[in-house]
Amino acid sequence: MPKVDQTADAVVAMSEAELLDIVRATPAGASGGDAKRDALEELLRRHYDWILRMALFQLSGAPAAFDCAQEVLVEIAKGIDRFDGRSELRTWIFVILRRTVWRYRKNETLQRARSADLEVAERSLQAAPEGAPDYKLMLSEEKQRLLKLVRGLPEMQQLSVLLHYFEDLSVDDTAKRLGCSVGTVKTHLFRARAQLKKLLEG
Amino acid sequence: MTDELENQLRALGSAMNGQLDEATVRAKREMAVQSAMRARRTTPERRGFEEWLALFLSPKFFAPAAALSVVLLGAIFVVDGTRESGSVVAPATQLASSEDIEDELADEVSLVGASFVKEVEAEFESEGEGEIDDTFVSLSFSEDDFDTEEDFSSEDGTETI
Numbered sequence: 288m289p290k291v292d293q294t295a296d297a298v299v300a301m302s303e304a305e306l307l308d309i310v311r312a313t314p315a316g317a318s319g320g321d322a323k324r325d326a327l328e329e330l331l332r333r334h335y336d337w338i339l340r341m342a343l344f345q346l347s348g349a350p351a352a353f354d355c356a357q358e359v360l361v362e363i364a365k366g367i368d369r370f371d372g373r374s375e376l377r378t379w380i381f382v383i384l385r386r387t388v389w390r391y392r393k394n395e396t397l398q399r400a401r402s403a404d405l406e407v408a409e410r411s412l413q414a415a416p417e418g419a420p421d422y423k424l425m426l427s428e429e430k431q432r433l434l435k436l437v438r439g440l441p442e443m444q445q446l447s448v449l450l451h452y453f454e455d456l457s458v459d460d461t462a463k464r465l466g467c468s469v470g471t472v473k474t475h476l477f478r479a480r481a482q483l484k485k486l487l488e489g
Numbered sequence: 490m491t492d493e494l495e496n497q498l499r500a501l502g503s504a505m506n507g508q509l510d511e512a513t514v515r516a517k518r519e520m521a522v523q524s525a526m527r528a529r530r531t532t533p534e535r536r537g538f539e540e541w542l543a544l545f546l547s548p549k550f551f552a553p554a555a556a557l558s559v560v561l562l563g564a565i566f567v568v569d570g571t572r573e574s575g576s577v578v579a580p581a582t583q584l585a586s587s588e589d590i591e592d593e594l595a596d597e598v599s600l601v602g603a604s605f606v607k608e609v610e611a612e613f614e615s616e617g618e619g620e621i622d623d624t625f626v627s628l629s630f631s632e633d634d635f636d637t638e639e640d641f642s643s644e645d646g647t648e649t650i
Contacts, residue, residue: 324526327526327529328522328526331521331522331525331526332518332522335518335521335522336514336518339509339514339517339518340505340506343505343508343509344505349509353517353521356517356521357517357520357521357524357525360521360522360524360525361521361524361525361528361529363525364525364526364528364529365525365528365529426501426504426505426508429497430497430500430501430504433497433498433501434501434505437498437501448498449502452495452498452499452501452502453498453499453501453502453505453506454502455499455502480494480495483494483498484494487494
């Protein structure tokens with residue numbers, strides 16, 4: 288286990304593998320408890336941005352995306368001791384993210400179904416988030432339409448598109464993140480493109 | 490069209506990545522990290538099987554559990570024993586006082602004792618005088634084991650067993 292300097296700079300300079308070693312190797316309450324806390328905080332900070340982006344792509348507004356990202360970080364912090372390292376950390380986090388996003392989308396769907404006022408429901412989908420820019424204004428109409436179509440794809444196709452095109456991952460890395468084969472990812476991308484093409488032309 | 494679509498998708502990804510205000514993201518990030526660390530501190534630690542076994546066998550848990558088991562087993566035996574001899578005791582609704590209970594118990598015992606004595610006496614009478622020796626001897630010996638009656642005599646010859 289690497290010796291941990293308590294300064295913030297030292298923790299920031301460490302690689303993800305080193306941080307993970309500290310988090311997994313140090314038992315709670317031991318003398319290295321501060322080092323474990325600092326290492327875990329740094330890990331959470333490093334992964335927050337891409338978690339937030341993925342939540343933003345899939346949910347209807349920034350408030351939901353911020354809440355979702357926070358909830359994912361809570362689940363990571365509570366469950367990191369059970370992470371056994373058999374998969375990559377990002378893959379493990381991605382599973383938590385998918386589960387959390389699915390729950391948020393389910394709630395959104397239920398809220399829309401309950402809403403008697405269709406205009407209110409439609410506006411809520413495009414609502415400007417609190418304290419953050421209005422996406423409707425900063426995205427062109429064409430991009431907004433494409434985003435809406437991507438959000439309407441089946442889950443695995445949508446995730447493949449998000450990871451490959453939005454996060455700019457290779458097909459191999461996308462497959463690793465999704466926990467499936469390269470061939471499966473290629474199939475999802477092919478079908479997603481075919482569906483989007485059909486909807487854009489129609 | 491496929492290449493054009495791919496370009497559109499990548500452009501959309503870039504546009505989305507630049508949407509959020511950096512200061513807002515930084516603030517939300519710190520809030521999320523602190524919230525996660527707080528939740529971690531307040532969440533009880535999940536125990537695996539070995540931890541549960543160690544907890545069960547630890548003195549502070551095992552001793553009270555063992556004591557409680559002994560008490561419960563003892564209570565079961567007492568209740569079971571009471572139920573077996575329950576025919577001697579009359580139903581609670583019929584008992585007037587403890588004296589009545591004692592009287593009834595004494596009657597039952599005396600009846601049992603009296604019938605047993607009669608039974609034994611009857612058996613002795615049917616066996617005939619002196620044959621009681623054979624009756625008791627036959628339990629462990631046969632007549633052939635002994636040649637004469639003297640074998641059953643006491644040492645001074647005054648009595649025959």
